[in-house]
Amino acid sequence: MTDVALPLPEPTELDEARHRELQILADDAVLKGHPYGDERCRNCLFYLDVDDSISYCWHPKLRVLVGADWWCQWWEEIPES
Numbered sequence: 014m015t016d017v018a019l020p021l022p023e024p025t026e027l028d029e030a031r032h033r034e035l036q037i038l039a040d041d042a043v044l045k046g047h048p049y050g051d052e053r054c055r056n057c058l059f060y061l062d063v064d065d066s067i068s069y070c071w072h073p074k075l076r077v078l079v080g081a082d083w084w085c086q087w088w089e090e091i092p093e094s
């Protein structure tokens with residue numbers, strides 16, 4: 014049996030392009046991977062499933078998966094009714 018070193022996986026051009034695209038989106042939203050005081054994705058109007066630690070943000074300018082404890086400048090309180 015011979016040990017053949019397999020090449021390490023590397024990001025493709027598509028990955029680099031998507032990274033740039035998502036970075037622009039995150040910068041525009043001032044998206045952070047931590048809460049802002051009591052404000053966090055889990056208690057934001059746009060967080061789709063509050064029972065999940067990662068869920069879809071349906072804010073029209075984002076529409077990406079976010080973490081429950083993340084935050085962005087478009088955080089919106091959930092109305093009582």
Ligand code: SF4
Nearest residue numbers: 054057060070085088
């Ligand atoms: S709008 Fe911002 S704070 Fe609200 S769920 Fe989306 S990323 Fe989180």
